[in-house]
Amino acid sequence: MKIARKRKKSAIQVPVTAMGDIAFLLIIFFMLASQFAKESKIKIERPQARGLSELDKSQVWVSMEADGGIFIDGEEASVAEIKARVESLLEGHEDKKVLVKIDKTATKEHYESLMIELSLAGATLSLVGDEQPQSF
């Protein structure tokens, strides 16, 4: 008696059209959700120091180029505007951290006035720099 019949082999096709859709949806999602560098056009050489730590995230970014040009969140600003603009950006936030990127060759007249204005705005400064190599 023959029991085992040969099963017919049927070509199994997995529909993969939807997979492309999913992949593209993911691409679009990540593109929209990612934050592009706000400050790619601003050129800053970071200062070096010893004993730096990792900085937390900040609400506001303030940058200063070597020639004293100031940018708040990527938009150009003058010294007189700093206090008011930073205050309004920090308003409603408990965390008053401001990320401050200043070029290492900025002169005193520029960086000191920036620091004073930021401290008057009630900001806690997170000064960005790179760790200095140990051969000192």
Added chain:
Amino acid sequence: MRLKKRKRRDADIDMSAFSDLAFLLIIFFILTTTLEQFTGTSAEIPAGVENEEQQEKKQLTVNVAVDALFYGEDAVRMTMQEFRDALLAENFAEKEDNDRVVLVDVRDDVLYERYFQVITEIANSGGVMGLIKRSKSGGGS
């Protein structure tokens, strides 16, 4: 004359390679993305720096020049390493807030990098930096 009707074929576009392409793009972007993590120094500058009364009290001051630092009441000339040791000797962690302030007085020709190093040393020792704001230039401490 009878023209032959062409048979219509089902136009099936093979889409399986399409998803491969899309996933390759995703993997490429994930690998090439670098999330920037900044290093640096956190500095809280006490507000209301323009306080006349504080000048009566002897406050620790560091005078920053391009080639040297002058620290303390006697404005002792120091290198960065000596300054670091002097700050550690102050033992700021056990002091009250007001006594932890080190005023930073910078000379006009000092660039930001040196200033940043001084601030970092103060912050690492547990001190709080204070700014000196002069109405007009001139007049040392």
